[in-house]
Amino acid sequence: MNLLNWLEEWFARNCDGDWEHSQGIRISNLDNPGWSIYINLEGTSLEEAVFEPLKIERSEVDWVHCNIQKMIFRGFGGSRNLQELLDIFKQWTESLESK
Numbered sequence: 001m002n003l004l005n006w007l008e009e010w011f012a013r014n015c016d017g018d019w020e021h022s023q024g025i026r027i028s029n030l031d032n033p034g035w036s037i038y039i040n041l042e043g044t045s046l047e048e049a050v051f052e053p054l055k056i057e058r059s060e061v062d063w064v065h066c067n068i069q070k071m072i073f074r075g076f077g078g079s080r081n082l083q084e085l086l087d088i089f090k091q092w093t094e095s096l097e098s099k
Contacts, residue, residue, distance in 0.1 A: 003086050010093065019043045027082070034063075035082040039073040039089060047071050049096050054088065064088065 011025060023040035030036055041047045053067040064077040066088050073092075075085035 003083060003090060006090055007086060010090075014044050016043070030076065033079045035075075035077050035079070035085060037073070037075040037082075037085050037089070039075075040071065041068070041073060042071040046073075046093065046096065049092075051092055 007025070011020075014020070014023075019040075019042075023042055025040070026036075026038040028036050028038075041049070049068075051066070051068045051073065054064065056064045059078075061078045062081065064075065064081050064084055066073070066075045066085065068074065073089055075088060077085045
């Protein structure tokens with residue numbers, strides 16, 4: 001399953017008539033340029049999960065930073081790192097679901 005299909009499935013599994021109205025997923029661009037993703041974990045099986053902050057600095061345009069603050073998975077990265085950010089979320093999620 002490709003990454004976008006996986007994210008659609010994860011989103012659909014968490015839609016309960018309420019979560020998607022007040023929580024959900026936000027993908028946006030940064031002006032430096034880059035990407036940001038915010039995935040609200042409140043009301044999901046991940047709301048209490050621990051994520052060790054991640055910071056990868058390969059170059060000024062190739063970087064990713066991920067953490068959780070207030071039950072929101074937050075990912076930031078360079079202009080060509082969107083897929084990597086989503087993959088980090090996917091791998092973390094799948095590692096917890098397999099336990």
